[in-house]
Amino acid sequence: MITASELKVGTVFKVGTDVLVVQKLEGTKTGRNMSVTKLRVKNLLTGTTAEAGYRLSDTFEEIDLDVKKMNFQYNTGDTFHFMDNETYEQSEIEKEDLGDAPNYIWEGMDVEIVFYEGKPVTVKLPILVDREVVYCEPGIKGDTSGRAMKPAKLDTGYDIMIPLFCNIGEWIRVDTRDGTYKERVKK
Amino acid sequence: MIVDLVCQVVDNFGDIAVVWRLAQALVQDGPADLRVRLLVDDGAAFQALNPAVDPAAGRQVVECPGGSVTVFVTPSLKRFAGIEQPADVLVEAFGAPTPAPWLEAFLVAAAASGPRTILHLEYLTAEAWSEEYHLLPSPLGYLGVSRYFFVPGFRPHTGGLVFTDPPAVAAPRGREDWLMTLFSYEHDFTRFWEDLADFLGERGETARVLVFAGRSRAGALKSWERVKASRGPCPAITVVDQPFVAQATYAALLAAGDFHVVRGEDSWVQALLSGRPFLWQAYLQPEGHQRVKVEAFLEVWEPWFEPEGPEGRVVFARVAREFRVLNHRLENSEAEIPTEGYRVFWDNRALLERVGRRWASELRKNAKLSRKMLEFLEKDRV
Numbered sequence: 001m002i003t004a005s006e007l008k009v010g011t012v013f014k015v016g017t018d019v020l021v022v023q024k025l026e027g028t029k030t031g032r033n034m035s036v037t038k039l040r041v042k043n044l045l046t047g048t049t050a051e052a053g054y055r056l057s058d059t060f061e062e063i064d065l066d067v068k069k070m071n072f073q074y075n076t077g078d079t080f081h082f083m084d085n086e087t088y089e090q091s092e093i094e095k096e097d098l099g100d101a102p103n104y105i106w107e108g109m110d111v112e113i114v115f116y117e118g119k120p121v122t123v124k125l126p127i128l129v130d131r132e133v134v135y136c137e138p139g140i141k142g143d144t145s146g147r148a149m150k151p152a153k154l155d156t157g158y159d160i161m162i163p164l165f166c167n168i169g170e171w172i173r174v175d176t177r178d179g180t181y182k183e184r185v186k187k
Numbered sequence: 188m189i190v191d192l193v194c195q196v197v198d199n200f201g202d203i204a205v206v207w208r209l210a211q212a213l214v215q216d217g218p219a220d221l222r223v224r225l226l227v228d229d230g231a232a233f234q235a236l237n238p239a240v241d242p243a244a245g246r247q248v249v250e251c252p253g254g255s256v257t258v259f260v261t262p263s264l265k266r267f268a269g270i271e272q273p274a275d276v277l278v279e280a281f282g283a284p285t286p287a288p289w290l291e292a293f294l295v296a297a298a299a300s301g302p303r304t305i306l307h308l309e310y311l312t313a314e315a316w317s318e319e320y321h322l323l324p325s326p327l328g329y330l331g332v333s334r335y336f337f338v339p340g341f342r343p344h345t346g347g348l349v350f351t352d353p354p355a356v357a358a359p360r361g362r363e364d365w366l367m368t369l370f371s372y373e374h375d376f377t378r379f380w381e382d383l384a385d386f387l388g389e390r391g392e393t394a395r396v397l398v399f400a401g402r403s404r405a406g407a408l409k410s411w412e413r414v415k416a417s418r419g420p421c422p423a424i425t426v427v428d429q430p431f432v433a434q435a436t437y438a439a440l441l442a443a444g445d446f447h448v449v450r451g452e453d454s455w456v457q458a459l460l461s462g463r464p465f466l467w468q469a470y471l472q473p474e475g476h477q478r479v480k481v482e483a484f485l486e487v488w489e490p491w492f493e494p495e496g497p498e499g500r501v502v503f504a505r506v507a508r509e510f511r512v513l514n515h516r517l518e519n520s521e522a523e524i525p526t527e528g529y530r531v532f533w534d535n536r537a538l539l540e541r542v543g544r545r546w547a548s549e550l551r552k553n554a555k556l557s558r559k560m561l562e563f564l565e566k567d568r569v
Contacts, residue, residue, distance in 0.1 A: 016328020029320060030476055031310040034282050036320060036336065053323035053336050055282060055307070 002062050004037055004054040008177060009099035010122040012044070012114060014061040019044040020052075021114075021122050023099040025177075028056065042097060044116050049096070066115040067124065072105050080105075082113055082120070091120040098122065103158035104129045104176050125176040130185050131155055132171050139167040149181075188564075189222045191274035195264055195283035196229035199402070200431075201470070203233050204453035205349050206280045207256075208434065209308075212351045212557030214254040223256045224274065225249075226267070226286070230260035235431045245269065252351070261286075273303075276564055278337075280308040297331035304567055305334040306560070311348070311452050313483035318344040322563065333567060339556055341487045347554035348456050354551065355438035355461070363425060365394035365533075366443055371403040371450040371468040374513070379407075379448075380414040380424070382529040387423040397429040397440065403448070403468075404428070446532050460550060462543035464532040469514050481514045491546045495538055502538055505531040 002013055012021045024040035035056045042049045070082040070091065078095045080102070091113060095102060101123045105111060112124040136152035149161040154174070162172060162181045173182040190213060194206040210225045217223070227233055230242025241247055242260060246269065249258045261267040267286040273296035279285055285293070297303035307325060317340035325334045339346045360366055365387070369376065387394055398407045411426055432440070437454070441447055441461040449458040450468045458465035467484070469477035485507045492499035505527065512526045532539065 014328070015326055016332075017330075018326065018328035020326075027316075029314070029316045030472070031312065036307075036309070038320065038323060050326070051323060053320055053325045057282070058325075 001059045003056065004058040004060070005035075005056040007037070007039065007054075009101065010114060010124050012063045012065055012116060012121060014063055018046075019063060019116065021097070021116075023049065023097065023122075026051070040099075044121055063116065066118075067112050068115065069110055070113045072107060072109045072111055074107055075102070082111070082123075085110065093120050093123065100176070100179060101125055103154075103156055103179060104131070104174060106131075106156055127176060128173050128182060129176055130171050130173050130187070131158070132187075133162065133166055133168055136162060136166060136168060139165050188218070188220065188276065189224065189272065189274040190217075190276040190278060190564075191285075191289070192223065192225045192278045192280060193264065193283040193285050194225065194227040194280050196227065196232045197281070199451065200232050200235060201451040201453055202281055202283075203227055203229065204236055204434065206308075207233065207236055208351060208453065209278075209280075209349045209557060210256045211251040211253075212349060212555070213561065214251055214256060215351055216555070216557045217561055223254075224259065224271075225256050226259045226261065226264065226289075228261055228264045233258075233260070236434050238433060275303055277303070277305045278308050278560075279305065281310060282307075294329050294332060297329060302331050302333065302567075304564060305332065306337040307334070308346075309336060309338045311339040311456065312480055313341045313487045314479065315342070315483070318342050321345045335563075335567075337560065337563075341484070341550075341554070343553075347556040347559050348460070348550055349453075349556045350456060350460055350551070352551070352555075354547075355435065355442045355457075357443035358436070358439035360443050361395050361425075362393075363395040364390075364392035365445045366397075366440075367394060367446045367448075368397045368399060368429075368440055368444055369403055369407050369448045370399040370401060370437075370454055371448045372471065373402055374406050374448075374468065375410050376403075376407045377410040377414060378526050379529050380411050380421075381418075383424060383533075384414065384418060384421050386530055386533055393423045393425070395425045395427060397427045399429045400431045403450070445536060446529075459543070460547045462540060462547040464536055464539040464543065466509055466513060466529075466532065475515070477514050478511070481510055485510060488546070491542050494545070495542065499538065499542070502531065502535045506535075506539070 020041040026038040321338040492503040
């Protein structure tokens with residue numbers, strides 16, 4: 001069993017007779033003695049997507065899934081193409097099924113693709129990825145607190161808030177669970 | 188239509204207080220063929236709110252204005268096996284677990300004979316997310332069953348507040364000039380007694396203060412004794428060590444009173460609807476999260492002071508400060524908290540009552556949870 005608190009983008013879980021995949025985590029709110037979470041999910045049996053809420057203590061049946069390491073090749077608009085590193089077999093996943101993953105993946109990156117009944121349904125991301133800052137306002141020397149932030153764009157096209165001291169061309173580590181800056185890294 | 192309300196008493200009386208009030212409101216607002224059943228795991232707590240309840244009787248019919256509610260009392264919701272005709276609507280209040288046999292029968296009935304609805308009734312909050320989460324689907328994946336969050340709140344697109352009609356008629360008052368009630372969590376009321384003694388002394392008036400049984404009683408009475416010991420006798424104040432009273436009696440006292448310290452959810456809402464000045468102590472949450480709830484409440488309350496002009500803004504700021512001071516605690520304690528004092532509530536009673544009556548009137552008209560719930564169920568079940 002898996003609890004709602006363990007759900008992440010790409011988690012596939014069973015609710016009654018439905019099989020759902022988490023496309024987006026939209027936040028958790030705390031009430032007295034309990035918390036509730038809001039998700040965007042896709043029903044893998046019907047293809048429909050919907051917003052759903054669950055208590056963090058809600059439990060679900062886990063699904064046996066095949067996971068294959070594949071290489072992200074390219075995307076053509078709304079379709080992302082992956083290749084099996086061993087068989088060279090190609091698989092496609094629609095952008096809307098990838099949740100926030102397009103913010104963090106790049107061509108040539110090895111990722112884990114989740115298959116349900118032989119069909120690729122989503123991608124499993126590492127918790128942390130390193131990406132290059134391709135745009136931001138100039139850095140401010142001396143500000144190393146990391147508390148003051150400014151908008152920036154990564155090489156994947158993702159808009160993110162980064163500390164004032166970061167500059168274009170530098171690499172940063174990003175938490176894929178919530179899309180936030182973690183630290184500056186040397187490449 | 189049969190509506191089942193499932194209530195687990197976590198602590199104190201708030202859970203059953205809200206659920207019993209909701210049961211009565213549904214009877215009041217529902218169609219003639221509506222049957223309301225209530226399953227609760229603490230008969231003693233329920234009896235404290237309604238002396239007609241027999242805490243030992245498993246199944247009983249409890250009368251209420253406009254009809255009755257079938258009540259099931261069990262020591263454990265998880266082990267409860269009694270079963271009747273499956274409901275059409277299941278309201279799980281505050282995360283209460285529906286007994287497995289009931290849920291199973293409910294799901295079977297939904298699959299066999301048509302749609303059923305489950306509502307997760309959440310705790311009241313004034314936070315903005317209450318609108319976003321209200322009526323958010325929470326799919327169960329079973330044929331014929333839809334499940335939603337039902338979030339009470341003060342904002343327009345929430346489930347509203349739990350109350351019954353008509354407003355309580357004020358209880359008869361004594362001969363004192365002021366009537367006040369204290370029903371909160373642990374707190375040192377020294378400043379309250381000192382302020383009250385000064386206030387009454389300056390005006391040559393008297394007050395009766397009802398100190399209700401519960402978590403605030405010891406702190407209130409102890410501090411009263413301390414104040415008397417340090418200041419000497421204070422005949423202007425009559426303190427009543429008040430046993431717990433039924434919901435209707437409490438509401439009548441709130442309506443009759445001039446100032447109330449309230450707590451949690453049900454007494455808070457009833458004080459608000461009484462239109463009388465009040466101070467709310469929120470349910471303590473980990474990491475002081477109750478402060479977020481208090482700030483959210485102040486945010487939705489503030490606009491109601493606007494018609495009072497600059498004076499209203501000043502009074503709101505001072506009242507808001509007292510709400511913040513009372514709720515700025517990281518753990519339950521009776522430690523003394525620095526405070527500007529209680530006199531803002533008494534010096535500005537008339538203004539606060541005007542503000543209170545305006546908001547209470549609006550809430551009674553447009554924010555009745557039972558009506559909103561029945562309207563939603565009618566649409567959902569079409």
